[in-house]
Amino acid sequence: MNSMLVHILKDPPILIVIFTFIFSLIFCTRKYSYVKKQLMYFYNFIKDFKKSDLNFRFKEIDEWMCNNPYVSASWLEFKNTLVFSESVALKTKDNDLTYKEVSSTVQNIQTTVDPLYFFNAESMITSKFNFKFLQTVPTILTGFGPLFTFMNIAVAFGKIDFSSQEKTIASVADLMSSMQVAALVSVFAVASSLIFMSFEKLLYNKFCQGPLAMCQDRMAKLFDNISSEKFLLELLKETKIQNNSVSNLIGELPDDFKVALNAGIASNLVPYLENLIYGVNQLNKQMKETAKAAGKSDDVDELF
Numbered sequence: 001m002n003s004m005l006v007h008i009l010k011d012p013p014i015l016i017v018i019f020t021f022i023f024s025l026i027f028c029t030r031k032y033s034y035v036k037k038q039l040m041y042f043y044n045f046i047k048d049f050k051k052s053d054l055n056f057r058f059k060e061i062d063e064w065m066c067n068n069p070y071v072s073a074s075w076l077e078f079k080n081t082l083v084f085s086e087s088v089a090l091k092t093k094d095n096d097l098t099y100k101e102v103s104s105t106v107q108n109i110q111t112t113v114d115p116l117y118f119f120n121a122e123s124m125i126t127s128k129f130n131f132k133f134l135q136t137v138p139t140i141l142t143g144f145g146p147l148f149t150f151m152n153i154a155v156a157f158g159k160i161d162f163s164s165q166e167k168t169i170a171s172v173a174d175l176m177s178s179m180q181v182a183a184l185v186s187v188f189a190v191a192s193s194l195i196f197m198s199f200e201k202l203l204y205n206k207f208c209q210g211p212l213a214m215c216q217d218r219m220a221k222l223f224d225n226i227s228s229e230k231f232l233l234e235l236l237k238e239t240k241i242q243n244n245s246v247s248n249l250i251g252e253l254p255d256d257f258k259v260a261l262n263a264g265i266a267s268n269l270v271p272y273l274e275n276l277i278y279g280v281n282q283l284n285k286q287m288k289e290t291a292k293a294a295g296k297s298d299d300v301d302e303l304f
Helices: 002-009 012-046 051-067 072-079 131-158 165-222 228-294 299-303
Strands: 087-091 097-101
Touching: 012 131, 012 165, 051 072, 051 165, 131 165
Parallel strands: none
Antiparallel strands: 087 097
8 A cells, every 4th residue: 555655656747746736835835924024014114103193204104115125116106195284485574484384174194095006915915926826826736637647548558568468468457557646646636726725815814915904904094085176175275265364454454554654653753743843942942042131132032
C-alpha cells in the first residue's frame, strides 16, 4: 500500500498538481499578509486623528500619505475632492491683515466625493499584487485534471503491445495502472482546486476585507461628504449676506457722515471761533485802555 502511494506521488502530473497547489497557497498567504500589514499600518495612523483637528493637522496627514507608496495614489486623487474652510484676507485701515471665513457652515475639511470611491478593494487590495493570478489558480488546477488524465491515457494506450500473449497481458496491466493514476490526477486536481478556493476566500475576508472596512469607516468619519452643489449654495448665501451688509452700509453712510461732520465742527471749529472772539475782545480792551491813557476818543469802542 505504501509503495503504491509512493508510486502515485512520484507520478509527474500529480507532482505538478501538488507543486502548483502548494505554491499558490504560499503566494496567497504572503500577499494577503502584506496587504493586512499595510492596511493596519494605515489604520493605526488615521485612528489618532479627530475631525476637529483636521484643519490644524492636515499638513501632517498629507505628508504621511504622500510618503507612503501604498496609499499615495489614492490619497492624491482623493485630495482633489476636498473642500477646505477657506478664508479671505482683508486689509484694515492700518494695513493689517484680517481673515474672514468664506462660509460659516463649512468649518472643517469636507469632500465632494465619498472616500469609498478612492479607498476601495480595487485600489487598496487587488491592485497591489497579481490578483488575477489568484483568481485563475482554481481554473488552472481544475484544468490540470483532464489534461493529465487524457495525456496518461494516451501514453498508456501507446504502450500496448499485441505481439505476444505475455506482452499483451503485461501491457494491459500497465494500462490499468496508468488509468488508475490518470483518474487520481483528476481527483487531486479537483480537490486541490476546491481547497484553494475555500482557503483563499477565508483568508481574503480575514486579512483584507476586515482591515479595509476599518480604514473605510475611519476615513468616512474624518471627512464629511458634501456635494459640490451644496457648497456653491452656501457660498451664494454668504454672498447675499455680504451684499446686504454693503447695501445697509451705503444707506447709512449719509447719516453717519452728517453725524461725523457735526461732531467735527463741535469738537474743532467751535473752540477755534471761541478763541478767536476771546482774542478780539482782549484786543478791544487793550485798545480802549490805550485810548483813555492818551486822552483820545475811542472810535474802536464805538465801532463795537
